[in-house]
Amino acid sequence: MSVHRSALAVYAVVLVVAFCGILLALFAYHGPDESSGRDYINRGVGDTGAVNLVSAIYLNYRLYDTLFEILVFSVAVLGVRFYLTDQRASDVVESVPESHVVRRSADLLFPLILIFAVYLVVFGHLSPGGGFSGGAVAGSGLLLCSVALGAGVVARRFHERVLERLEWTALLAILLLALLPLLAGRPALYDLLPRGTPGRVASGGSILLYNLLIGFKVFVGTWVIIHFFIRHRGEI
Amino acid sequence: MTQTALLLLLPVVAALTLCQRRRLIAVIGMGVFSLLLSAVYLLAAAPDVAVAEAAIGSALVTVIYVLAIRKTGRLVVVGCEVPGLLGREGKRVVGLEHDVLEGFARELGLDLYVQFVPRESIEPALLRGEADIAAGGLVKGDSAQELCTTPVHLPTAKFRIVMRKGAKPLAEFGGSRGYLSDIVEAVRHKQPLDVTLDLARFMTVSRQDLTGYEVERLPEESAYTFLVNPNRADLVSKLGAFLGKMQEKGELEAFIRRHMS
Numbered sequence: 022m023s024v025h026r027s028a029l030a031v032y033a034v035v036l037v038v039a040f041c042g043i044l045l046a047l048f049a050y051h052g053p054d055e056s057s058g059r060d061y062i063n064r065g066v067g068d069t070g071a072v073n074l075v076s077a078i079y080l081n082y083r084l085y086d087t088l089f090e091i092l093v094f095s096v097a098v099l100g101v102r103f104y105l106t107d108q109r110a111s112d113v114v115e116s117v118p119e120s121h122v123v124r125r126s127a128d129l130l131f132p133l134i135l136i137f138a139v140y141l142v143v144f145g146h147l148s149p150g151g152g153f154s155g156g157a158v159a160g161s162g163l164l165l166c167s168v169a170l171g172a173g174v175v176a177r178r179f180h181e182r183v184l185e186r187l188e189w190t191a192l193l194a195i196l197l198l199a200l201l202p203l204l205a206g207r208p209a210l211y212d213l214l215p216r217g218t219p220g221r222v223a224s225g226g227s228i229l230l231y232n233l234l235i236g237f238k239v240f241v242g243t244w245v246i247i248h249f250f251i252r253h254r255g256e257i
Numbered sequence: 258m259t260q261t262a263l264l265l266l267l268p269v270v271a272a273l274t275l276c277q278r279r280r281l282i283a284v285i286g287m288g289v290f291s292l293l294l295s296a297v298y299l300l301a302a303a304p305d306v307a308v309a310e311a312a313i314g315s316a317l318v319t320v321i322y323v324l325a326i327r328k329t330g331r332l333v334v335v336g337c338e339v340p341g342l343l344g345r346e347g348k349r350v351v352g353l354e355h356d357v358l359e360g361f362a363r364e365l366g367l368d369l370y371v372q373f374v375p376r377e378s379i380e381p382a383l384l385r386g387e388a389d390i391a392a393g394g395l396v397k398g399d400s401a402q403e404l405c406t407t408p409v410h411l412p413t414a415k416f417r418i419v420m421r422k423g424a425k426p427l428a429e430f431g432g433s434r435g436y437l438s439d440i441v442e443a444v445r446h447k448q449p450l451d452v453t454l455d456l457a458r459f460m461t462v463s464r465q466d467l468t469g470y471e472v473e474r475l476p477e478e479s480a481y482t483f484l485v486n487p488n489r490a491d492l493v494s495k496l497g498a499f500l501g502k503m504q505e506k507g508e509l510e511a512f513i514r515r516h517m518s
Contacts, residue, residue, distance in 0.1 A: 075305040141308065149304035154312045161316035168323055247321060 029103050032189065036099070039196050040092055043209060046200065047085060050208035070216030071146035071225035080146075080228045084210045088199060091235065095192055098242045101249050108253040127169035134162035142236035146225035152232040156239025163244050172251045181248065188241035191234045198230060260300040263293055278366045280330045284322040291315035331370040332362040335382045336393025338373050339437060341457045341516050342481070343393040345373070353516035354392040354483075357509075361499045383486050390492065391484040394457050406482045413456040415475040418444075418467070441465060455481070 061078060069077040079087050138159035141150030167175040202211035217224030270293060274286030291314030298307035336343045336354070343352045350371045362369040374382060379391045396413065437458050443450050444465045453475065454462060463472075485493045503509040 073305070141312075149308045151305070154305075154308045157309070157312040157317050161312065161320050164317070164320040164324065168320060168327070243317065247324070251324065 025106060026103070029099065029106070033096075033099055033103075036092070036095060036192075040088070043088065043196070043199060046203060046209035066219050067216075069212070069225055069228065070219050071228050072219050073146050073148060073151075075149075076146045076151055076225070076228055076232070080151075080231045081212060081226070084199065084231070087231075087235075088195070088210075091192070091195060091238065094239065094242055098188075098245055101246045105249045105253040123169045127166050131162050131166055134165070135159055138162065138236070138240070142232050143222065143229065145232040145236075146228040147220065147222070152235025153239055155232070155236040157243060159236070159240040160243030163240070164247055167248070167251070172248050176248055179244075181244075184241045185245060188238055188245070191238045191241075195231065195234045195238070198227060198234070260297060263297050263300070267293055267297070279368075280326045280366065281323070281368070284319055284326065287322070288315045288319035291318070330367055332358070332365065332367040332390065333388040334358055334369065334371045334390045334392055335374050335379050335388040336371065336391055336395075337376045337379065337437065339394040339457050340461050343371070353512050354394075354481075356512050356516070357500070357503070358390065358392060358483075360503070361496055364499060365495070379484070383484055386486060386488060389486050389489050390496070394455050395482055395484055396455050396479050406484055413479055413481050415453050415455060415477065415479055416459040417451075417453045417471075417473045417475055418459075418462065419451050419471045419473070437461060444470070455479070 061074065061082065065074045065077045066072060069081040071077040071081070138155045140155075141158060142152055142155035145151035145155065163175060163179065170178075199210050202213055203209055205211075205213060207213070212226040212228075214226040214230075216226055219225075222229070267290065270286060270290045274283050274290060277283035277286060291310055294314065295307040295310035298304075298310055338344055339352070341352055342354045343350065344355075345351070355369075355371065358371075359369050372382075372388065373393075376393075379393070379395070382388050383391050394413075396415070440450070440452060440454070440458070441462055444462055444467065447469060450470065483496060485496065500509070503512075
């Protein structure tokens with residue numbers, strides 16, 4: 022237990038240091054951006070290559086804000102894990118028998134929900150959606166399964182431990198992606214990838230990559246929060 | 258136009274949701290509210306917000322609430338199976354105590370959830386907080402001190418069934434421990450036995466051929482009771498009041514006649 026907790030503490034320290042690094046990099050390279058909303062609308066597609074202007078703003082112009090949103094989410098997940106690890110794990114809620122209809126519909130619906138979530142994430146720069154909504158949709162799908170099958174079964178079936186590792190890897194990848202331009206002699210958060218033809222899936226520079234990583238992070242994070250509450254407190 | 262209609266519908270749905278007594282329906286009402294709201298966002302040319310509202314407001318939050326009320330919105334009853342009091346008919350739970358508790362759960366706005374366990378697991382389950390109420394032919398005075406009992410609701414009698422010719426007296430049945438089906442099985446195979454049973458269990462066992470067994474009605478007065486989780490002291494007074502009300506209205510008598518005759 023203590024090993025587990027110290028590992029979590031290391032994660033927390035790494036997070037804080039990494040974000041302080043980004044902060045310093047930004048102050049060193051980036052002055053205040055004074056372009057107005059009209060400018061965004063007129064130049065958005067040309068600047069970023071993303072047809073969906075909302076994505077263009079929160080994953081390109083305002084990526085800095087979005088990184089801190091991800092930080093808030095990660096700290097929330099970390100907090101849940103940190104404070105619930107001490108509580109006795111209970112098996113009370115594990116085996117709630119649900120009717121055949123509910124179980125079968127969850128089995129049938131889950132792949133469809135997952136496909137829709139992937140669509141939202143992958144087409145986030147072209148149409149409404151994006152990493153946050155897509156991740157939340159996939160997370161709700163997993164929760165639907167845990168309502169129908171029991172949280173323990175879902176945790177085993179979806180290899181929770183592996184998923185949790187990958188969640189932190191995704192966070193690390195987002196930070197690296199944000200800092201990578203520094204190596205190329207550009208300001209941090211600068212989009213290195215080509216803009217592409219607006220309207221194609223392969224367009225919008227790094228927005229697609231960010232959406233994929235954020236979508237995965239939100240998906241696993243949602244699940245971790247809920248499952249920790251179920252396992253350690255027996256309730257939400 | 259459509260937007261105005263949806264906007265007018267929103268407070269109506271909100272009010273209906275707030276008026277619901279059953280939590281599950283209220284949660285579904287909240288999901289409907291979010292879905293309408295996301296339609297409003299869509300018509301207001303904000304499809305990104307609409308997608309987020311639909312995903313989080315009407316899907317994620319609804320599922321989280323459903324998971325939460327599945328635990329807290331239930332009145333969890335543990336008990337052993339006793340035909341007439343707390344029995345099973347296929348997948349349905351039936352019996353006198355079930356009907357009483359079902360009415361009680363409805364009055365509290367909860368869903369009744371019955372879990373069948375062996376007699377000796379009942380008290381530990383209550384003390385661990387895994388259940389709110391224990392039922393299933395529990396006789397007053399048989400259980401641990403720290404568990405609250407509700408006021409008496411049904412008189413019973415104790416019957417002792419004895420056959421001592423074998424060396425093995427099946428002591429594991431001592432009192433009314435174990436599953437009733439084990440005792441019935443023992444009687445069917447004419448195994449030696451020494452058990453004290455309450456009225457409902459005795460009625461079930463007496464459907465078997467009891468020749469060779471000595472049956473004795475113990476003179477002491479006894480009564481069935483419900484046990485309540487010591488952390489849920491509020492339930493003791495509520496259940497007591499509910500039983501009192503049923504007794505006053507004569508509903509308890511009707512239940513007893515329906516199930517025990």
